[in-house]
Amino acid sequence: xxxxxxxxxxxxxxxxxxxxxxxxxxxxxxxxxxxxxxxxxxxxxxxxxxxxxxxxxxxxxxxxxxxxxxxxxxxxxxxxxxxxxxxxxxxxxxxxxxxxxxxxxxxxxxxxxxxxxxxxxxxxxxxxxxxxxxxxxxxxxxxxxxxxxxxxxxxxxxxxxxxxxxxxxxxxxxxxxxxxxxxxxxxxxxxxxxxxxxxxxxxxxxxxxxxxxxxxxxxxxxxxxxxxxxxxxxxxxxxxxxxxxxxxxxxxxxxxxxxxxxxxxxxxxxxxxxxxxx
Numbered sequence: 674x675x676x677x678x679x680x681x682x683x684x685x686x687x688x689x690x691x692x693x694x695x696x697x698x699x700x701x702x703x704x705x706x707x708x709x710x711x712x713x714x715x716x717x718x719x720x721x722x723x724x725x726x727x728x729x730x731x732x733x734x735x736x737x738x739x740x741x742x743x744x745x746x747x748x749x750x751x752x753x754x755x756x757x758x759x760x761x762x763x764x765x766x767x768x769x770x771x772x773x774x775x776x777x778x779x780x781x782x783x784x785x786x787x788x789x790x791x792x793x794x795x796x797x798x799x800x801x802x803x804x805x806x807x808x809x810x811x812x813x814x815x816x817x818x819x820x821x822x823x824x825x826x827x828x829x830x831x832x833x834x835x836x837x838x839x840x841x842x843x844x845x846x847x848x849x850x851x852x853x854x855x856x857x858x859x860x861x862x863x864x865x866x867x868x869x870x871x872x873x874x875x876x877x878x879x880x881x882x883x884x885x886x887x888x889x890x891x892x893x894x895x896x897x898x899x900x901x902x903x904x905x906x907x908x909x910x911x912x913x914x915x916x917x918x919x920x921x922x923x924x925x926x927x928x929x930x931x932x933x934x935x936x937x938x939x940x941x942x943x944x945x946x947x948x949x950x951x
Contacts, residue, residue, distance in 0.1 A: 674701035674782055675763040676713065679741050680752040687731050688759060691766045701785060704756055708857045712748045714741065715786035716759040717845040717874075719836045721794065726761045728794055732879055736792035740877050740884050744788055748859060758782055780848055780917060786872065787859040789849040791836060793878040833904035840903030844914050847900050849874055850890050851924050871924075895923070 676699045677689070689696045704711055716737065720726040727733040737759075745755050763782075764775035783789070832838045849872045854860065862869040869889070877884040890898075901915040933942030 674758065674778075674785060675699070676701060676704060676756040676758055677762055678753055679745065679755040679757065682741070682757065683738065683752065686734070688727050688734050688737070689762045691762055691764060693762070696762070698762075699756060705857075708855070709859070710750075711754045711756060712744065712750050712788060712859045713786045714744060714755065714757040714788045714790055715783050715845070715849065716757055717789050717791045717842060717849070718793075719834075719839050719842055724766075732794045733792050736794060736877055736879050737790070740790045740792055740875055743884050744790065744875065748788075748861065748864070758786060777913075779845065780852060780921060783845065783848045784852045785855055785858075786849075787855070788861060789845070789872055789874045790884070791842075791846075791874065791876045793836060793876065837898055838904055840900050840905045840911060840914050843898050843903045844900040844917060846874060846887075846898075847890065847895075847918065848921060851921050 675691075677696065678699060681697050682689075685693075685696055701713075704713075718726065718733065721728050721733065741755060741757065745752065748755070760775070765771035836842045851871075854870070854872065861873045862871075871889070874887040875884040876887060900918055901911055903914075905911055905914075935941040
């Protein structure tokens with residue numbers, strides 16, 4: 674598994690291609706020596722078109738760098754401790770067989786990652802709406818009702834040319850939520866004392882001033898944004914996607930508690946833990 678450090682990405686000033694020999698390529702087995710001290714990020718994005726993932730002005734690169742700097746600060750690491758997997762650099766773009774192998778290995782790649790990020794540029798379906806109260810990144814991981822409503826209205830739009838309309842993007846979002854975290858990896862939610870056990874999925878559009886973290890994929894969202902219902906360039910890809918979904922079952926996630934509580938608000942007496950399928 675090929676990776677690139679944030680430090681090296683910053684020196685490129687573009688999303689580098691796989692054949693760029695001037696960019697240092699790191700291998701997973703090498704960086705795993707200090708696995709507990711590093712953060713591995715998976716970049717899930719919709720290519721801008723053709724054979725290049727970015728715009729002519731490299732606008733996605735700029736959004737991506739801003740997101741990674743946020744993740745770096747939030748995780749308490751520096752640029753030499755943050756590594757990312759991005760398809761344009763980490764999958765051989767000139768070898769058809771290796772390219773196919775890399776695509777088929779997506780579940781394995783995502784399972785090794787601690788964080789997933791999705792930079793958007795000129796997304797017609799993503800319009801920055803107003804949220805009441807503080808919208809700082811540190812407060813945006815909560816799967817509260819307000820955030821669900823806002824995301825449904827602003828971001829989760831299933832147009833076939835948008836991120837959430839593409840089957841492969843939906844699959845990456847699904848895998849990030851349901852694949853087990855690496856045992857020796859960086860536990861983001863544990864670090865911020867949150868009950869979630871999955872990976873944080875940061876999204877950010879070029880016009881935003883900060884990233885937000887997606888809530889759990891609840892039942893209604895899964896029904897609407899199931900990977901197999903998304904759009905693909907090749908119709909035959911859908912069978913591959915549906916097969917991957919079939920071997921990676923959805924997990925249950927904690928959504929709340931109903932029952933007795935003591936004077937301090939802690940669980941006491943009879944009650945039940947509420948779960949929902951991711």
